Amino acid sequence: MTPGSNIPLPAARVAVDVSAPVRLDVSGLLIGADGKVRSDHDFVFYNQPTAPGVTHSNGAAADTITVDTAAIPGDIDKVVVTASLDAPGATFAGTEPTGTVRDADGGAVIATFTPPQLGPETALVVVEVYRRGGAWKVRAVGQGYANGLAGIATDFGVTVEDPAPAPATPAAPPMPAAAPTLGAGKVNLDKGRVSLQKQQTVSLVKNNQPFQASLRMGLGWEPAYQGKNIDLDASVIAYDANRKKIDACYFGKLAILNGAIQHSGDNLTGEGSGDDETITVHLAGLPPEVTGLVFAVNSFSGQKFSEVAKAYCRLLDGTTGEELVRYDLTGAEPRTAVLMCKFVRQFSGEWEMTALGDFLDARTVRGMVKPGGRAL
CATH class of the missing domain: 2.60.60.30 (sav2460 like domains)
Incomplete structure (x- = not known):
């Protein structure tokens, strides 16, 4: 997949594996129509591995966020899968994380996505599994953040207890990065120019x-x-x-x-x-x-x-x-x-x-x- 592209999901249960040559912390966030989590319980990671329809698991080669679309609450529009670097102060420069979307039951690979041209980012939104017109799709995102997982969490409404994280600011990569797809959705042509x-x-x-x-x-x-x-x-x-x-x-x-x-x-x-x-x-x-x-x-x-x-x-x-x-x-x-x-x-x-x-x-x-x- 390329940044911004999307495909329909052929399976109700999908697993998103995120792998890299270095250790990553992978998480999933259940996001409503307002672009925010309903509460901190919608933040799924290694210390809080379950939420309605979403689970986190550790693997030898990759961490996995599994999404059971049939079990996702009706007021949730999408599940955002994120990754941050485990080593303090490390950036994604020289590291190419890959998100692999597969059928959680049969194991067949549905899509893969490697965000291009990463640099000073310390965390990123890899993909999002989202609901559109009653059907579920996956979109490649690749949006980087300069202030780590705390920046992503804050942007989506999760309470972060660490001292005063700065508002999430997409890092400026040296080459074009994916267009921002965070929030309630993209603009269309309905309101004029x-x-x-x-x-x-x-x-x-x-x-x-x-x-x-x-x-x-x-x-x-x-x-x-x-x-x-x-x-x-x-x-x-x-x-x-x-x-x-x-x-x-x-x-x-x-x-x-x-x-x-x-x-x-x-x-x-x-x-x-x-x-x-x-x-x-x-x-x-x-x-x-x-x-x-x-x-x-x-x-x-x-x-x-x-x-x-x-x-x-x-x-x-x-x-x-x-x-x-x-x-x-x-x-x-x-x-x-x-x-x-x-x-x-x-x-x-x-x-x-x-x-x-x-x-x-x-x-x-x-x-x-x-x-x-x-x-x-």
Whole structure:
């Protein structure tokens, strides 16, 4: 699984094993519609190994949270599985924990997930088992915290008796991490235009229906210094479920995937109002093997983004021109490329857009392929 993706559970009882090369403390939290536990009894860990429908067990290679969905109380929306490092002061840098979801009775593996590009985090939400429309699903999360398990527990409403833990703050990883999925759920398009900040996610759903029409991604920028042209190139890279590149659309290849994705052409200056380059995506025309899209901008001539002002991307309804989502890039860095946003296709068919805003050094779309795959 990739961060933010979800799949339905084929079994009523599932076990989530969390393993790593080092010792981990694994826990489960029963979360209600308000994004909080009902009481401290909904915090399941080695010293409190049971709660309604949820148990904790230790294994030689991994700790396990077992979820019996049939026994989960009706006022619980999801079970969040977390992991923290046992060694004091240790971080996840260089450590790759893996969550394995399996049938608790038959043992068959349902899914695996390894959160990408971890660094200063000391705890993280690995996966969540959640209820949606009467059915149960599992979502890959991978959200890191800098203040340990106490930070996660506090964020979900568990009383922590240790001295004054700071409010939970997601650690800023060196590379894109999973979009935050904590709380009562993602924003959708029902309330009109959505303004995103870095690492925020919007579900492309309106009136309980996945948006399946044509979308237009507009990317724009202005020179930071009057009279100086800025030649940037917008692109989109399509990936499969294994984060492998399928194709890329940019000024040198204006249509890919039988026309399902089309590029407007190169803008050499950045002058003028409105979008400098646009990329149209016909969602219904995308082949099923495309599960991720990453939109990027790079400077072929080597100019730095510190010379760029008002860079943004905005998502429009390709038919009506209505602006649906906007992400204004702030805090430009003196580097030559930026990952603007990503789309991830959910098992249900809906797409989710996450704002990225991660800078790197690459002058062509070829240099964006590997970082884009890691961002998914």
